[in-house]
Amino acid sequence: MLLILTIAMAMAAPSLRNFWKGNRVKDAGEQLSYITRLARTQAISDGAVYRLGIDADGAGYALYVQQASGFVLIPSNNFALPEETHVEVTKADGSSADHIDFYPNGRTEPASIRLSAAGYNDIILTCPSPTEMFSLVSAEGGAR
Numbered sequence: 001m002l003l004i005l006t007i008a009m010a011m012a013a014p015s016l017r018n019f020w021k022g023n024r025v026k027d028a029g030e031q032l033s034y035i036t037r038l039a040r041t042q043a044i045s046d047g048a049v050y051r052l053g054i055d056a057d058g059a060g061y062a063l064y065v066q067q068a069s070g071f072v073l074i075p076s077n078n079f080a081l082p083e084e085t086h087v088e089v090t091k092a093d094g095s096s097a098d099h100i101d102f103y104p105n106g107r108t109e110p111a112s113i114r115l116s117a118a119g120y121n122d123i124i125l126t127c128p129s130p131t132e133m134f135s136l137v138s139a140e141g142g143a144r
Contacts, residue, residue: 025117025120028082032087032125035061035063036052036108036113038063039052044104049103050063051065051066051100053098054099059080059081062074063077086117087114087116088116089111090114091109092111106131108130109130110127110129110132111126123138124137125137
């Protein structure tokens with residue numbers, strides 16, 4: 001009986017590993033969606049431009065606020081993505097970008113944010129116009 005249980009667990013382990021990774025990727029997409037809402041709200045509340053900056057390697061992102069000296073990283077707002085997950089930003093004109101700005105008047109730079117991880121469907125957040133907030137347009141958490 002113990003042998004059968006051991007064999008069953010050995011067969012299930014790889015799929016469980018992919019299940020947990022898929023949840024981490026989905027959670028990263030939800031967190032990114034939350035951060036875009038936070039950036040917009042803070043920009044309006046503080047009367048300052050907030051910037052969502054993407055790491056050069058696409059492995060993480062951070063939130064910045066514009067001050068007299070330029071954009072300054074907000075403490076505790078630097079986020080690493082799960083292993084093998086990549087983020088990229090595409091502006092409304094189709095160009096790649098390393099940031100999205102959120103303005104005090106509630107407007108945002110129109111763009112799409114894509115989170116991708118090998119073996120999983122991409123998570124896409126989009127803001128089609130300056131007056132809209134980012135919304136989830138694609139987030140199928142299962143394996144491809």
